[in-house]
Amino acid sequence: xxxxxxxxxxxxxxxxxxxxxxxxxxxxxxxxxxxxxxxxxxxxxxxxxxxxxxxxxxxxxxxxxxxxxxxxxxxxxxxxxxxxxxxxxxxxxxxxxxxxxxxxxxxxxxxxxxxxxxxxxxxxxxxxxxxxxxxxxxxxxxxxxxxxxxxxxxxxxxxxxxxxxxxxxxxxxxxxxxxxxxxxxxxxxxxxxxxxxxxxxxxxxxxxxxxxxx
Amino acid sequence: xxxxxxxxxxxxxxxxxxxxxxxxxxxxxxxxxxxxxxxxxxxxxxxxxxxxxxxxxxxxxxxxxxxxxxxxxxxxxxxxxxxxxxxxxxxxxxxxxxxxxxxxxxxxxxxxxxxxxxxxxxxxxxxxxxxxxxxxxxxxxxxxxxxxxxxxxxxxxxxxxxxxxxxxxxxxxxxxxxxxxxxxxxxxxxxxxxxxxxxxxxxxxxxxxxxxxx
Amino acid sequence: xxxxxxxxxxxxxxxxxxxxxxxxxxxxxxxxxxxxxxxxxxxxxxxxxxxxxxxxxxxxxxxxxxxxxxxxxxxxxxxxxxxxxxxxxxxxxxxxxxxxxxxxxxxxxxxxxxxxxxxxxxxxxxxxxxxxxxxxxxxxxxxxxxxxxxxxxxxxxxxxxxxxxxxxxxxxxxxxxxxxxxxxxxxxxxxxxxxxxxxxxxxxxxxxxxxxxx
Amino acid sequence: xxxxxxxxxxxxxxxxxxxxxxxxxxxxxxxxxxxxxxxxxxxxxxxxxxxxxxxxxxxxxxxxxxxxxxxxxxxxxxxxxxxxxxxxxxxxxxxxxxxxxxxxxxxxxxxxxxxxxxxxxxxxxxxxxxxxxxxxxxxxxxxxxxxxxxxxxxxxxxxxxxxxxxxxxxxxxxxxxxxxxxxxxxxxxxxxxxxxxxxxxxxxxxxxxxxxxx
DNA sequence: AATGAATGAGTCTTCATTCAT
DNA sequence: CATGAATGAAGACTCATTCAT
Numbered sequence: 101x102x103x104x105x106x107x108x109x110x111x112x113x114x115x116x117x118x119x120x121x122x123x124x125x126x127x128x129x130x131x132x133x134x135x136x137x138x139x140x141x142x143x144x145x146x147x148x149x150x151x152x153x154x155x156x157x158x159x160x161x162x163x164x165x166x167x168x169x170x171x172x173x174x175x176x177x178x179x180x181x182x183x184x185x186x187x188x189x190x191x192x193x194x195x196x197x198x199x200x201x202x203x204x205x206x207x208x209x210x211x212x213x214x215x216x217x218x219x220x221x222x223x224x225x226x227x228x229x230x231x232x233x234x235x236x237x238x239x240x241x242x243x244x245x246x247x248x249x250x251x252x253x254x255x256x257x258x259x260x261x262x263x264x265x266x267x268x269x270x271x272x273x274x275x276x277x278x279x280x281x282x283x284x285x286x287x288x289x290x291x292x293x294x295x296x297x298x299x300x301x302x303x304x305x306x307x308x309x310x311x312x313x314x
Numbered sequence: 315x316x317x318x319x320x321x322x323x324x325x326x327x328x329x330x331x332x333x334x335x336x337x338x339x340x341x342x343x344x345x346x347x348x349x350x351x352x353x354x355x356x357x358x359x360x361x362x363x364x365x366x367x368x369x370x371x372x373x374x375x376x377x378x379x380x381x382x383x384x385x386x387x388x389x390x391x392x393x394x395x396x397x398x399x400x401x402x403x404x405x406x407x408x409x410x411x412x413x414x415x416x417x418x419x420x421x422x423x424x425x426x427x428x429x430x431x432x433x434x435x436x437x438x439x440x441x442x443x444x445x446x447x448x449x450x451x452x453x454x455x456x457x458x459x460x461x462x463x464x465x466x467x468x469x470x471x472x473x474x475x476x477x478x479x480x481x482x483x484x485x486x487x488x489x490x491x492x493x494x495x496x497x498x499x500x501x502x503x504x505x506x507x508x509x510x511x512x513x514x515x516x517x518x519x520x521x522x523x524x525x526x527x528x
Numbered sequence: 529x530x531x532x533x534x535x536x537x538x539x540x541x542x543x544x545x546x547x548x549x550x551x552x553x554x555x556x557x558x559x560x561x562x563x564x565x566x567x568x569x570x571x572x573x574x575x576x577x578x579x580x581x582x583x584x585x586x587x588x589x590x591x592x593x594x595x596x597x598x599x600x601x602x603x604x605x606x607x608x609x610x611x612x613x614x615x616x617x618x619x620x621x622x623x624x625x626x627x628x629x630x631x632x633x634x635x636x637x638x639x640x641x642x643x644x645x646x647x648x649x650x651x652x653x654x655x656x657x658x659x660x661x662x663x664x665x666x667x668x669x670x671x672x673x674x675x676x677x678x679x680x681x682x683x684x685x686x687x688x689x690x691x692x693x694x695x696x697x698x699x700x701x702x703x704x705x706x707x708x709x710x711x712x713x714x715x716x717x718x719x720x721x722x723x724x725x726x727x728x729x730x731x732x733x734x735x736x737x738x739x740x741x742x
Numbered sequence: 743x744x745x746x747x748x749x750x751x752x753x754x755x756x757x758x759x760x761x762x763x764x765x766x767x768x769x770x771x772x773x774x775x776x777x778x779x780x781x782x783x784x785x786x787x788x789x790x791x792x793x794x795x796x797x798x799x800x801x802x803x804x805x806x807x808x809x810x811x812x813x814x815x816x817x818x819x820x821x822x823x824x825x826x827x828x829x830x831x832x833x834x835x836x837x838x839x840x841x842x843x844x845x846x847x848x849x850x851x852x853x854x855x856x857x858x859x860x861x862x863x864x865x866x867x868x869x870x871x872x873x874x875x876x877x878x879x880x881x882x883x884x885x886x887x888x889x890x891x892x893x894x895x896x897x898x899x900x901x902x903x904x905x906x907x908x909x910x911x912x913x914x915x916x917x918x919x920x921x922x923x924x925x926x927x928x929x930x931x932x933x934x935x936x937x938x939x940x941x942x943x944x945x946x947x948x949x950x951x952x953x954x955x956x
Numbered sequence: 957a958a959t960g961a962a963t964g965a966g967t968c969t970t971c972a973t974t975c976a977t
Numbered sequence: 978c979a980t981g982a983a984t985g986a987a988g989a990c991t992c993a994t995t996c997a998t
Contacts, residue, residue, distance in 0.1 A: 109982095116982090132433035134348035138968060148984045153969065215429040217491070219346035224492050232491065258495045259506050266484025273483050274476060277431070277446065278438045281472045292473050300514030330957095352993060362959040364995080373993065560861035562776035566972060576980045578974080587972065643857040645919070647774035652920050660919065686923045687934050690916060697915050698908025705859070705874065706866050709900045720901050728942030751961095758961090780989060790963045792991080801989065 117155050120145045121169060124162045128212035133163055163216055167223060170209050174202065176235040184242045192298055196268075196290035203272050204286070210272060236261050243301075252301050260301060267293055331369050334359045335383060338376045342426035347377055377430055381437060384423045388416060390449040394456070406512055410504035413482050417489065418500075424486060450475050457515075466515050474515060481507055545583050548573045549597060552590045556640035561591055591644055595651060598637050602630060604663040608670070620726055624696075624718035631700050632714070638700060664689050695721055759797050762787045763811060766804045770854035775805055805858055809865060812851050816844060818877040826884045834940055838910075838932035845914050846928070852914060878903050885943075894943050902943060909935055 123145030127136040138159055142149040156162050179202075183195035203210070217223040239261035246252040271289065275282050282289075337359030341350040352373055356363040370376050393416075397409035417424070431437040453475035460466040485503065489496055496503075551573035555564040566587055570577040584590050607630075611623035631638070645651045667689035674680040699717065703710055710717075765787030769778040780801060784791040798804050821844075825837035845852070859865040881903035888894040913931065917924050924931075 112982095132348075135433075137966085149968090150970080150985060151983055154982065159968070211432075215432040218425075218429040218432070218487070219349075221492075224490075228492055232488075232493065236493075236495075255509075256499065256502065256506065259499045259502060262488060262493060262496050262499075263481065263484075263506060263510060266488055267477070267480055268484070269487050270477075270480025270482070270484030273432070273487050274446075274480055276438075278435075278442055279446065279450075279476060281450075282476050285470065285473045285476075288470065288473060292470065292477060295469075296477060296510060296514030298514075300510030300512075327957095351991085356960095363993090364959055365957080367994070368957065563861075565970085570981095577972090578980055579978080581973070582978065639860075643860040646853075646857040646860070646915070647777075649920075652918075656920055660916075660921065664921075664923075683937075684927065684930065684934065687927045687930060690921060690924050690927075691909065691912075691934060691938060694909055694912025694916055695905065696912070698905075698910070698912030701860070701911050701915050702874075702904060702908055704866075706863075706870055707874065707878075707904060709878075710904050713898065713901045713904075716898065716901060720897065720905060723897075724905060724938060724942030726942075728938030728940075754961095779987085784964095791989090792964060793962055795990065796961065 113155070116147075116151075117165070120147065120152055120155055121162070121166055124166060125208050125212050128163070128166070128216075129208040133159075133212070133216045163213070164223070164226075166209065167213050167217065167227065170206065170213055171227075171231045173206065173209075174231065176231065177238060180235065180238040180242070184238070193290050193294040196293040199268050200271070200286070200289050200293075203268075203275065207275075211276060214273075214276070232265065236265060239264055255301055264297055267297070327369070330361075330365075331379070334361065334366055334369055335376070335380055338380060339422050339426050342377070342380070342430075343422040347426070347430040377427070378437070378440075380423065381427050381431065381441065384420065384427055385441075385445045387420065387423075388445065390445065391452060394449065394452040407504050407508040410482075410507040414485070414500070414503050414507075417482075417486050421489075425490060428487075428490070446479065450479060453478055469515055478511055481511070541583070544575075544579075545593070548575065548580055548583060549590070549594055552594060553636050553640050556591070556594070556644075557636040561640070561644040591641070592651070592654075594637065595641050595645065595655065598634065598641055599655075599659045601634065601637075602659065604659065605666060608663065608666040621718050621722040624721045627696050628699070628714070628717050628721075631696075631703065635703075639704060642701075642704070660693065664693060667692055692725055695725070755797070758789075758793075759807070762789065762794055762797055763804070763808055766808060767850050767854050770805070770808070770858075771850040775801075775854070775858045805855070806865070806868075808851065809855050809859065809869065812848065812855055813869075813873050815848065815851075816873065818873065819880060822877065822880040822884070826880070835932050835936040838935040841910050842913070842928070842931050842935075845910075845917065849917075853918060856915075856918070874907070878907060881906055897943055906939055909939070 120141070124136075124141050127141050127144050130136075131140070138149055138152055141162070142152055145152075152162070156165060179198045180195065183191050183198060185191075186194070217227050236258075240257050243252065243255075243257050243260050247254055247257070271282070271293075334355070338350075338355050341354050341358055344350075345354070352363050352366060355376070356366055359366075366376070370379060393412045394409065397405050397412055399405070400408075431441050450472075454471050457466065457469075457471050457474050461468055461471070485496070485507070548569070552564075552569050555568050555572055558564075559568070566577055566580055569590070570580055573580075580590070584593060607626045608623060611619050611626060613619075645655050664686075668685050671680065671683075671685050671688050675682055675685070699710070699721070762783070766778075766783050769783050769786050772778075773782070780791055780794060783804070784794055787794075794804070798807060821840045822837060825833050825840055827833070828836070859869050878900075882899050885894065885897075885899050885902050889896055889899070913924070913935075
């Protein structure tokens with residue numbers, strides 16, 4: 101009756117949720133969302149099949165909750181804020197370092213979530229709204245600031261920001277696709293990525309391209 | 315009895331295969347591999363469900379054939395050869411132009427294939443062996459040549475090649491994820507991509523990084 | 529330990545039982561026995577799900593207890609005794625009045641119990657033994673008495689008694705089926721029913737039928 | 743392709759539907775709708791479980807189709823028209839004879855359908871609209887005609903018609919409830935029912951009731 | 957070669973019941 | 978006694994695949 105806001109109960113419930121989500125992450129990552137069965141997930145979580153439904157509305161909800169937790173965990177905004185508030189070019193390296201570290205740490209989650217997101221329009225929309233759009237907005241701000249300081253060519257800001265995202269996403273996906281060289285050179289990635297971006301967008305371009313509008 | 319190598323029959327069969335694969339592409343792209351049913355594919359192809367099994371071993375085989383046809387169609391090697399045989403920096407723009415054009419043309423196929431490939435290890439392996447690995451090899455050759463000519467810093471060749479791939483893959487995926495800005499600035503992409511890569515890897519780096527070994 | 533026969537405790541327990549049975553009546557009536565869940569019943573009763581099992585052996589027992597309470601409440605014997613001990617034809621009207629009033633008062637209970645009873649042979653048996661059979665026996669006695677007094681044709685007593693029951697049951701069921709006219713003319717029903725029965729079985733039949741044996 | 747309206751195929755499909763509905767009738771009648779499993783129905787029909795879903799949208803649809811077929815089979819309108827077009831009182835006997843015969847013939851169907859109908863409001867509505875309402879309308883017409891001819895008291899027509907229905911429904915339900923006397927006296931029922939109705943509503947009432955308005 | 961009805965293994969989901977607190 | 982989280986058996990339904998026509 102009075103258990104509605106019992107903090108202990110609340111915490112136990114949260115722990116159960118996490119326990120199930122962890123199991124779901126592992127199973128989805130290994131088999132993919134559709135080939136994963138609720139029975140497997142339950143076994144992996146060490147609970148009965150029915151218990152899942154005491155915490156989630158259904159298998160779909162499991163995926164959505166997974167994505168929500170991923171977005172929560174990633175905290176791109178903080179990451180970018182921290183990395184970009186320093187003026188130095190080093191900060192770009194630092195940013196990529198954080199991202200690369202995250203790609204490793206959350207590998208299973210990405211493996212579990214990305215294929216499903218690429219498939220379902222509603223999940224795509226949500227990932228965009230709650231994850232990609234804010235991250236891109238931060239990047240745009242940063243690029244705009246460097247252009248004002250004359251450290252960067254007046255390149256089309258939105259496009260440039262997206263290309264930085266492309267690099268991050270590309271690294272994630274290429275790694276998921278199993279590129280072994282990428283894995284073996286993993287530690288050197290942040291610097292190379294930074295090199296490309298910083299020099300590629302530096303004030304004095306070597307390629308005789310027109311400055312892009314925007 | 316002797317119809318085994320009748321060339322007309324052969325051609326009709328090939329047409330049927332393509333007809334079915336086209337339908338599968340459309341349905342897989344819309345619903346994803348697992349939510350797509352053989353019934354839907356048959357309807358979209360205008361044949362009976364059983365007919366599919368006269369041309370393909372099963373639903374899985376449909377996906378594999380789709381991927382094979384994608385690899386066949388893409389012809390990255392030719393594309394890269396053509397684009398990169400010219401010395402000029404323009405060739406990089408041209409390469410990205412080709413790639414970007416392909417991303418648009420084969421959008422449905424990518425949408426159909428990529429999520430499934432990201433899910434299934436065997437498909438991943440195959441995509442790597444028959445598509446990514448050759449493409450990367452070409453890129454490595456090209457980069458190595460430019461380094462020798464002193465147009466590019468002695469950067470770690472394998473890593474650099476992969477980062478170029480990352481850009482291409484990243485653009486593909488970010489577009490699939492529904493980034494609208496990327497779509498609206500679509501035509502300017504090749505040049506910006508080329509700028510980043512060419513300047514980013516140019517002989518005189520702006521970022522004070524050590525030349526990478528390799 | 530010695531709480532077994534504590535009268536206060538006993539009464540509390542009985543109150544709990546009734547509280548749960550009332551809730552079960554409402555939920556069964558609305559959703560039907562099988563679509564009703566123990567969770568809903570618990571919520572409607574304002575107790576926890578497990579509490580139900582402290583008072584009833586299971587969901588089935590809930591239905592049986594409901595039927596038992598219905599039989600208890602109905603007390604057809606008293607009703608019939610009171611109505612039929614007067615000689616006048618008015619008593620028939622009175623009997624139907626009681627019955628009709630009961631149909632309204634216990635509507636939810638009938639709605640809850642009848643479909644289940646019609647489905648389950650054991651429940652049917654029980655309803656017969658404890659409710660219908662005694663009621664019919666009373667009716668038969670009454671009819672037999674009137675025949676002896678010459679007020680009624682020597683009709684087959686068992687059949688006649690059952691047809692009176694049929695009328696009562698038919699009214700109940702037709703009402704459950706949602707007949708609106710029956711509802712709107714509800715108050716005039718007892719008299720019309722009595723008319724039919726009294727005149728229909730009166731000493732001088734208008735229909736040229738042979739007196740029925742029995 | 744061209745099989746859309748193949749009459750042979752059509753007929754085979756109809757036979758399959760009936761085969762499955764017959765099985766569903768038997769199983770629903772024995773176990774009730776909810777306790778019946780699709781597996782049992784499939785076994786009883788001699789088909790695979792999945793085959794059911796090639797002909798019906800789901801288990802619910804099975805019940806609806808059953809009710810539709812019952813309504814179709816019953817053809818109360820024809821039955822009443824035939825029975826009531828003769829003026830003689832015999833026609834009433836004939837009407838009840840038909841009805842009683844039907845109750846026996848379609849016993850399993852009623853057993854299968856009625857409990858479910860009593861439970862589900864939508865089914866109730868449908869039974870009312872397509873079965874009870876038309877039947878009652880016919881009865882009202884008939885009663886009105888007899889009143890005009892002076893053979894019947896000016897009783898409230900809608901109520902009288904419903905009471906006749908009540909008798910029919912009551913017989914059906916009391917039989918379903920397992921009343922054995924009703925079964926053993928089954929052949930004499932039509933005449934007794936007719937007696938009650940005809941004499942009960944005859945021109946000269948014995949019960950000193952006011953003529954009812956209507 | 958084409959068809960599409962039949963198949964039945966496999967899954968998600970529900971919910972009555974138990975039991976540790 | 979009360980609670981409600983955990984349980985897992987059971988069942989409706991889907992859909993890739995087969996095969997007789």
